[in-house]
Amino acid sequence: MAESLRxxxxxxxxxxxxWNRRTVIHELRxxxxxxxxxxxxxxxxxxxxxxxxxxxxxxxxxxxxxxLSGGEWNHAYGRNRVHQHxxxxxxxxxxxxxxxxxxTDVSNHRFERRGLLHCILDVPGWTNPLHxxxxxxxxxxxxxxxxxxALCERLDDIVSQxxxxxxxxxxxxxRERATDVLARELGMTEALLAANGRxxxxxxxxxPVLRLDRIYVRGFEVxxxxxxxxxxxxxxxxxxxxxxxxxxx
Numbered sequence: 001m002a003e004s005l006r007x008x009x010x011x012x013x014x015x016x017x018x019w020n021r022r023t024v025i026h027e028l029r030x031x032x033x034x035x036x037x038x039x040x041x042x043x044x045x046x047x048x049x050x051x052x053x054x055x056x057x058x059x060x061x062x063x064x065x066x067x068l069s070g071g072e073w074n075h076a077y078g079r080n081r082v083h084q085h086x087x088x089x090x091x092x093x094x095x096x097x098x099x100x101x102x103x104t105d106v107s108n109h110r111f112e113r114r115g116l117l118h119c120i121l122d123v124p125g126w127t128n129p130l131h132x133x134x135x136x137x138x139x140x141x142x143x144x145x146x147x148x149x150a151l152c153e154r155l156d157d158i159v160s161q162x163x164x165x166x167x168x169x170x171x172x173x174x175r176e177r178a179t180d181v182l183a184r185e186l187g188m189t190e191a192l193l194a195a196n197g198r199x200x201x202x203x204x205x206x207x208p209v210l211r212l213d214r215i216y217v218r219g220f221e222v223x224x225x226x227x228x229x230x231x232x233x234x235x236x237x238x239x240x241x242x243x244x245x246x247x248x249x
Contacts, residue, residue, distance in 0.1 A: 002096075002123050004223070005246045008037040009168040009215055011136065011239040014046050014088060015064050018205065018238045023056040028236050029068050032093075035228075035243055039121070040073065040093040041168040041215075043136040047077055051085040065091035078103030078117035078134070090117040090134040090169065097122040099129060106150045108143035116151055118158075126248075128163040131155070135169035137178075144171070148178055152185040161187075164219030164248065170239060174210045182216050191215040191225040191244035200227030202240040213242045220246040 010032075015025035032040060046052070047063045060067040069075040073093035078101070080089035089103070101119040108114070114136060121130040133151065137144045151167065159165055167188065171178050176199060182188040192200040192215065199211035208229065215225065225244035233240050 002038070002125060003248050005038045005220075006036060006243065007039045007041070007166060007168065007215060007246065008032070008035045008241055008243040009041040009213055010241040011043040011170040011213065011237060012045060012064070013237040013239065014044050017235065023052070023059060024236050025060060025064060025067065026058065027232060029070055031232055031236055031241070032068060033070070033072065035241065037243060038095045039132055039166065041132070041134040042068070042091040042093065043134065043170045044088060045077065045091040046086060046088045047079055065093070069093050074098050076101035076117065076119050078115045080105075080107070080115040080136075081113035089115055090136055092117060092119045092132055092134050094119065094121050094132070096124070096130070104150065104154060106147045108138055108140070108146065112138060112143070114138060114147060116147075116154065118154065131159050131163060131165045133165075133167045135167060135171065137170070137172050139172055141175065144173060144178070145181075148181050152181070155186055164217075166215065166217050168215040170212055171214050172212055173214070174212065176211060178214070186218060188216040188218045189222065191217055191222045191246070192227065192242060194222040195225035195244070200225075200240070200242055202227050202242060204238050205234045205236075205240045208240055213239055215242055215244045217244070217246060219249055221249050223247055
């Protein structure tokens, strides 16, 4: 029976370096393996990009979430933006079976496509399933607030209070207002804040200033949490990875 979990989140910047000069998807796969996470939340995942496949040597012939899973994790993908060369969205990688997944469109306008990827995981020995939601919220505060309202409404309708929940991703919340909303509406705690007294600085990765990437939990004790500063993470995306060690409360 799994009493403890390790989870991680990263905006992978479509598998490209910070200035889009080279592909780092192979290095990303190795980096994710070093985190040894049971559940990984990924944003800006390319399900298909035919232009990049022609531009970059060694571009994977499969969707990025499948390539990154590498046979180690199960995977689910939520397509958010479709363009002439392909599409991209959010993904969840899980060492546990994914019983179901659903991607909810929470876009505010056609120029910024966003979704909530909700996965239900079957953790061995647990009475209740684990609900995981991968998010990448709007760049605009009004849009973020509407998306947080949609997230709270979905979880309040579907998930009972005795079921564990993890919501993670790129919140674009430099004013740090999402924490109060999720605490008040869903009783959730942010892992890095609980462990370290403040959210982790994650953007830009080379010299992080803004605290954009979060892991919110309910039904868990946070044992440890961190933003992964320095190499190799500062070279693998424009965001840093965040991770947390959790124990069922």
